[in-house]
Amino acid sequence: MKASALFLIVPVIGILALSQAPRSSTEEPDEKKEVVAQTTKTSPNDSGTNGKIMKTDAEWKKILTPEQYRVARKKGTERAFTGEYWNSKEKGVYQCVCCGNDLFSADTKFDSGTGWPSFWSPLSSNNIKTEEDRSFFSVRTEVLCEKCGAHLGHVFDDGPKPTGLRYCINSVSLKFKKQEAKE
Numbered sequence: 001m002k003a004s005a006l007f008l009i010v011p012v013i014g015i016l017a018l019s020q021a022p023r024s025s026t027e028e029p030d031e032k033k034e035v036v037a038q039t040t041k042t043s044p045n046d047s048g049t050n051g052k053i054m055k056t057d058a059e060w061k062k063i064l065t066p067e068q069y070r071v072a073r074k075k076g077t078e079r080a081f082t083g084e085y086w087n088s089k090e091k092g093v094y095q096c097v098c099c100g101n102d103l104f105s106a107d108t109k110f111d112s113g114t115g116w117p118s119f120w121s122p123l124s125s126n127n128i129k130t131e132e133d134r135s136f137f138s139v140r141t142e143v144l145c146e147k148c149g150a151h152l153g154h155v156f157d158d159g160p161k162p163t164g165l166r167y168c169i170n171s172v173s174l175k176f177k178k179q180e181a182k183e
């Protein structure tokens, strides 16, 4: 009887010991989870006050064409000389195709010979942002829409005067707003 009682008691103690261990070790992560939950809870309010546009991939897919989504949301590149604006010389403003943010003026557009719309300056440095891009075995500077994070293209330092910069931008990330004729 004693031996069989031990067989019963030992597993019970083992189970108790196991059930204790995870409980004490999960106390800290539980606290962290709470902090993360609070941060997530406040972020939508933040995005409203700082003017940033946040959408899920599914939401972007609903409002963009597959090519716009591939380039602007997934950092793709349109084929050179195939875009709508690479050879355009009309007066106006190029906006973000995703959020309508004013990005480039036609006044700073120049013929770079690359087959992509090229500008020597953004309309305002506040409307774009840049990030280091280490893809394709090179270091380039990616240009993004400050408001919605859309991938626009890259900026290089071989542009014309007065800035010496060349903003090489995908047509498909842009939406052209023609300047109204002055009366």
Ligand code: FE
Residues within 6 Å of the ligand: 096, 097, 098, 099, 100, 101, 145, 146, 147, 148, 149, 150
């Ligand atoms: Fe945008």
